[in-house]
Amino acid sequence: MDKNQIKIKTPKAALKFVMEDNLIIFGGDRKKFGTTNETYMFKTKNRTWEKLETNEKVPVSYYPTSVLYNDSMYVFGGNDHSSIFELNLKNLEWNEIQGKGQIPKSRMGHTALVHENEMFVFGGINFQENINNGLFAFDFRSATWNNIPDPQEFPGITERISHTSKYDPKSKRMIVFGGGYKEDGEDKDYNDICIFNFVTRNWEKRFSFDSDPNAPCGRNDHSAVLLNNKMMIFFGCAKDNTIFFDDIYSFQFGSDLSVNMHSFFDDQLLCDIDFVPFEGKSIQAHKDILEARITEPIDTLEREIGLLDHSESRCLLTYIYSGSFEPKSIGHYQKIPAILTKIGMDFEEDRQKAERKLSQDLQKISQMHSCCK
Structure with missing residues (x-):
């Protein structure tokens, strides 16, 4: 992008745009330049980017997750830390949060989302390349982690990396699709939808589409959105990043009623x-x-x-x-x-x-x- 197209605003103005549903991007891999801990904001009204000048308390991260809670962005994983890093969007300062309780191991390639006053972290892989199983809930109010046990009726459901997890506010559920896993040392990819109920705090359903020729192939590193009771799956890759997809699929969950x-x-x-x-x-x-x-x-x-x-x-x-x-x-x-x-x-x-x-x-x-x- 031409530098002349980038308009710099003050942090105070940036907060205003964030509150108006603009996009904040943190960290990632810049290929030739390595991983970064920079923070950018994309303003949807005038379609311009701004680099946010923050303090330097957050480590470089690769494949972290971030969620928005109240006036802060919370980042977990992507490095060898088990801490949570909070970016206060009012003063643009990072703070490290040392959680307590059943703290999950450091990981990357996981997902995270917010339900009420908790952040739920699911799946991922640690830096010894062991896929993490388990679902963890972090209570923002008490800074306490809790591990949610694996469901006996769906063995292996939580062992996955680079999947997608989406929050359905109507039904108060987490909808998970795909992700990679290992079987006998071989890289494989799930082709399923898993549903977690936040009210009962239980995994309640798992749909596998391995035998359905109309369904997307098992994949990881894809994107997904929930729209009007429908899940849209975009792109992705499979078989240890040797196959890449440029397709789009939709899955209808049923009538709203x-x-x-x-x-x-x-x-x-x-x-x-x-x-x-x-x-x-x-x-x-x-x-x-x-x-x-x-x-x-x-x-x-x-x-x-x-x-x-x-x-x-x-x-x-x-x-x-x-x-x-x-x-x-x-x-x-x-x-x-x-x-x-x-x-x-x-x-x-x-x-x-x-x-x-x-x-x-x-x-x-x-x-x-x-x-x-």
Whole structure:
């Protein structure tokens, strides 16, 4: 860029532009010039860059992450430090924060995002080239780290590098796609979507697309955005940076109403009725929603759930809330269709749709995406 196009403003003016959704860039690798700890701001109104003059308390970083919380940018990783470095956007001064608690090891190639008063750091690789597993939460108020245990039902879900993690404020979830990993010493790449629920603080779903020829290949170092209940995947590379992609994919999570109702049930907020399966812990729900969705009295639903185990009960209630039924559940919960009939819901149409989808998936198993060959 021609230097004549760069307009320098004072730090005070820079703060004003930052508060108006301008872009701040910190650190990175400049190829011939090595890594840098410089900080720049791009002003969207006049499309000009400004180098921010800060104090020199922050180390050079390579593949760090940064998040915005209140009036500061927080940087973690990208060097051999386990500290967090805060850039106060009011006075442009860096401060080192020594966290306490279950402090994660230094890393790069991880992701970080903010939910309420916490920063969540996920994945990455340390400087001995060991891929880190685990999800860590840093509480800004107490400067305390906590490790969130790996989910037993999704082994290996947290061992990845150079993936993308996006925050969905509507459902209060983290949506993860792709990333690299090692298997028997070989570099490989995930082709999956993983969903973490911030309300329950649990990993709740994992979708793998290895057999889907319409899905993007497994990849890392890609970009992603969430837009109107859709995830867009851009570019990336694979196989230890020997394959590069110039493609764009989108993944539709479902209708807004379906997703919101599903999330409303999962979040377990403002519930006013308890259902007790014959096996497993009780499940809370919303009486008004159930009464609007079924034609029979709630007592009928309570009796039927009393004959189901916990998993079957959740499957039934999820369908009542969202009107959706996952193809993989068909045939597994044999009792559900009959119960839906008893409480006044038509399952047949959704069963046929789900079976058609399952049939299509089976036909795709033998096919491989051309770019993965």
